[in-house]
Amino acid sequence: MKILGIETSCDETAAAVVEDGRRILSNVVVSQIDIFAEYGGVIPEVAARSHLEAILPVIDKAMADAECSWDDIDAIAVTHAPGLLGSLLIGTLTARTLAVLHDKPLYAVHHLKSHVYANWLDDMESKNTPLRNALSRPSSRGSVAPCLARRQTCSSEEYSSDFIRPSFPLLALVVSGGHTQILYMRAHNQFEIIGTTHDDAVGECFDKVAKILGLPYPGGPSIAKAARSGDADRYKLPHPKVEGLDFSFSGLKTAVLRTVQKEVGVPISYPSHKLKELLTQQQVCDFAASFQKTAVEILCEKLEEALDRYPEIQSVVVAGGVSANKELREVLKEAFFPAPSLSGDNGAMVAAAAYYEIQSGVKPTDPYSLNIYPRVSVEK
Ligand SMILES: Nc1ncnc2c1ncn2[C@@H]1O[C@H](COP(=O)(O)OP(=O)(O)OP(=O)(O)O)[C@@H](O)[C@H]1O
Numbered sequence: 001m002k003i004l005g006i007e008t009s010c011d012e013t014a015a016a017v018v019e020d021g022r023r024i025l026s027n028v029v030v031s032q033i034d035i036f037a038e039y040g041g042v043i044p045e046v047a048a049r050s051h052l053e054a055i056l057p058v059i060d061k062a063m064a065d066a067e068c069s070w071d072d073i074d075a076i077a078v079t080h081a082p083g084l085l086g087s088l089l090i091g092t093l094t095a096r097t098l099a100v101l102h103d104k105p106l107y108a109v110h111h112l113k114s115h116v117y118a119n120w121l122d123d124m125e126s127k128n129t130p131l132r133n134a135l136s137r138p139s140s141r142g143s144v145a146p147c148l149a150r151r152q153t154c155s156s157e158e159y160s161s162d163f164i165r166p167s168f169p170l171l172a173l174v175v176s177g178g179h180t181q182i183l184y185m186r187a188h189n190q191f192e193i194i195g196t197t198h199d200d201a202v203g204e205c206f207d208k209v210a211k212i213l214g215l216p217y218p219g220g221p222s223i224a225k226a227a228r229s230g231d232a233d234r235y236k237l238p239h240p241k242v243e244g245l246d247f248s249f250s251g252l253k254t255a256v257l258r259t260v261q262k263e264v265g266v267p268i269s270y271p272s273h274k275l276k277e278l279l280t281q282q283q284v285c286d287f288a289a290s291f292q293k294t295a296v297e298i299l300c301e302k303l304e305e306a307l308d309r310y311p312e313i314q315s316v317v318v319a320g321g322v323s324a325n326k327e328l329r330e331v332l333k334e335a336f337f338p339a340p341s342l343s344g345d346n347g348a349m350v351a352a353a354a355y356y357e358i359q360s361g362v363k364p365t366d367p368y369s370l371n372i373y374p375r376v377s378v379e380k
């Protein structure tokens, strides 16, 4: 079954054709990062206008790269929630029109579900190591390895392609620009939120800390790059005390701000956008490394707590833009990660999520009345 997936929830205009929820026939992503680097963040109105310019060429290219005609496409899938209102409108209106025009079933997909389903796509970037995330490697962390070792009981269906698939029940650690959640998945298309952030998302925290340090937008990749030349133990940053499996990242961002102010000898009233002028290159790298280490530790601590609470878990999958982070991949060796190019927003993950919705019996939506939901939980 070939599905055209369309994604425009934030600042990437993306379309892809995916076969049977796993084989990527094409994957086209046009990012607006260059536009927003100048402003240090996304401007919703500009994002929507950029989607409008890019959407049709992006879909045309996805169809051409996949060598598909409309007759070859079995269904269209589109992100309808959550995200920026104007951005979601462009993607959904395009998908609705195409569904009516070409008489295709239309599936509306939740953005976080699609991030999670990036882990079911064939990871062509690791083609030479099909048994990725092999289980034999020793874990540097306490309870993660023994728990995940039970993944070896995968059914033969899960070995049907070159790549191992995650097994249920599983935990999904969603770490993106707008979300930080731990989801419990009993089976395909069943999502229960067991932990969530009380304030900032971890990706948002990377972006805000990068701004304080004068590193370019988006902050995640620039912090990771600066951290490579930094001493992660130079600055001690606090771990928030949050009950249960929930997170909080706004305190960590403020702790970086206060530590920078102390380090350069200015009062807390000093304008944060001027701090970068007072930092040396080495201090920037050391702050980046210390912050990245602390953020990764916080994520892993909660994940380990979740694994202790749910001993039946067979797999852990990590999803969302921050899953591209190498440090996080290094520490969570036993978890599933999407190929780095599929960590951020893309159309392939939308098509994959729709495929598993279809397998779970979800019916297509009405193209004449499909709505968008800028803020809605993955459980709804
Ligand atoms: N290597 C990296 N290390 C850490 N963070 C990263 C890395 N690469 C990207 N990010 C972060 O990922 C975030 C973008 O991820 P994503 O595109 O999934 O977010 P979004 O779609 O805007 O939000 P959401 O998915 O919650 O709606 C940004 O905050 C960015 O800084």
Ligand SMILES: [Mg+2]
Pocket: 111, 115, 176, 177, 320, 321, 344, 345
């Ligand atoms: Mg996203």
